[in-house]
Amino acid sequence: MTALVIEHAAIAAVDAAGTEHRQGHLVAENGVITAVGAGPAPRIEGAQVIDGAGCLATPGLVNTHHHLYQWATRGHATDHSLFEWLVDLYPVWARIGPAHVASANTAGLAWLALSGCTTAADHHYIYPNGHAADLVDAQIEAARRIGLRLHLARGSMDRGVSDGGLPPDHLVEEIDAALAATAEAVDRHHDPAPGSMLRIAVAPCSPFSVSTDLLRESAALARDKHVRLHTHLCETLDEAEFCAQVHGCDPVEYMEKVGWIDADAWLAHAVHLSPDAQRRLGAAGTGVAHCPSSNARLGTGLADVPAMLDAGIPVGLGVDGAASQEAGHLGEELRQAVYTARQRKGPHAMDARTALRLGTIGGARVLGRDAEIGSLETGKQADIALWDLTGLGHAGIAHPVAALVLGPPAPLRLLTVAGRPVVERGELRTADTTELARDLAAASANLREARDA
DSSP states (O other): OHHHHEEEEEEEOOOOOEEEEEEEEEEEEEEEEEEEEEEOOOOTTTOOEEOOOOOEEEOOEEEOOOOOGGGGGTTTTTOOOOOHHHHHHHHHHHOHHHHHHHHHHHHHHHHHTTTTTEEEEEEEEOOOGGGGHHHHHHHHHHHHHHHHHEEEEEOOOOOOOGGGGGOOOOGGHHHHHHHHHHHHHHHHOOOOTTOOSSEEEEEOOOTTTTEEEEEEHHHHHHHTTOOOOEEEOOOOOOHHHHHHHSSSOOOOEEEEEEESSSTTTEEEOOOSSSSHHHHHHHHHOEEEEEEEHHHHHHHOOOOOHHHHHTTTEEEEEOOOOOTTTTTTOOOHHHHHHHHHHHHHOOOOOHHHHHHHIIIIIIIIHTTTTTTSSSSSSTTTTOOOOEEEOSTTTTOOOOHHHHHHHSOOOEEEEEEEEEEEEEEETTTEEOOOHHHHHHHHHHHHHHHHHHHHH
């Protein structure tokens, strides 16, 4: 692989020391960062040299929570609460097949790449019509095509309406079938090696769609297979009331009872955490995927991320499913994280650098990969975002990190994953975006027509 040299760029390394350079250099060889520092770059014969003048180099962004299949169902139920939204969309999702998932995932990952993302966690929990393995294969092929690292969280639901759950009975799996399919996905696809492009997590959907037995058995399966655990938790007050009525405790206490609150698990949203729940999650090292735009779109509340960080909880950012947050732009979540914190706790609650940490090393820690990705340090994977701040939207903003986080979405001069270019000069290099848009529009129209028929 040709060596890559970026020079004359501002650099935010997002390392433990918070290293930044107003003008510096970055070198990657064989997919790994070999040098980063201030001043001119070393000369390397045969290297590809990028002039980063006017740009900011950061680690590639890490998306800790998504539902990529939902790219095919954007714009439905736009004024609903979470539970209303789910009830409205379950019948649409019941019709998805491999072709829908392929189109949605490829388009969604392409858009994530264009927003600065190099690693994405995708939580897929809808497996209608016996297509489970085919849908997993479609997800994986989409990630390979676009060139992003994928953490595929193999979801499951076994608690339908007849058992007091929210999803319709025909959309849930039998517990043994769900566990077997999840184990198969891990055995076939999980790559634990450093620099891995594909990892699998065990990910039952939520306390209101999953039985206690499935939660407990999923935790045992993940530990037996040495993979991570993921689910939704504390997204709405409705969920807290559900857990109080059904399980006699709050959601974090319930998940603690079934063996989930540990350092190998991460939870999506965590909007409604008591101070005691924050302390317990922090002591255990259980991570949180903060999804500020989705929480705003569904009106679920303002997550108290500053308090989570003070409690020692690992926190990363997520865009969440595109049907609950149609923009799906991970770069914008940096700004939304700042705004959410300040709306809740005032102007000093979060600064731009903290938001950038959430989107990079924070997300890497949530996914258990902070030794490999999430900062620009020698020996780490060359997952690099080079943001172009030379345009009208960023001209004159006093500091490049403030320009990136608080300014409009910045175009990418370059995005690399393991040193391989995925985006160059604002254009996706691994697929034709016009073709992806056409395929996604057709998949979305097909689902709408099936619903209206």
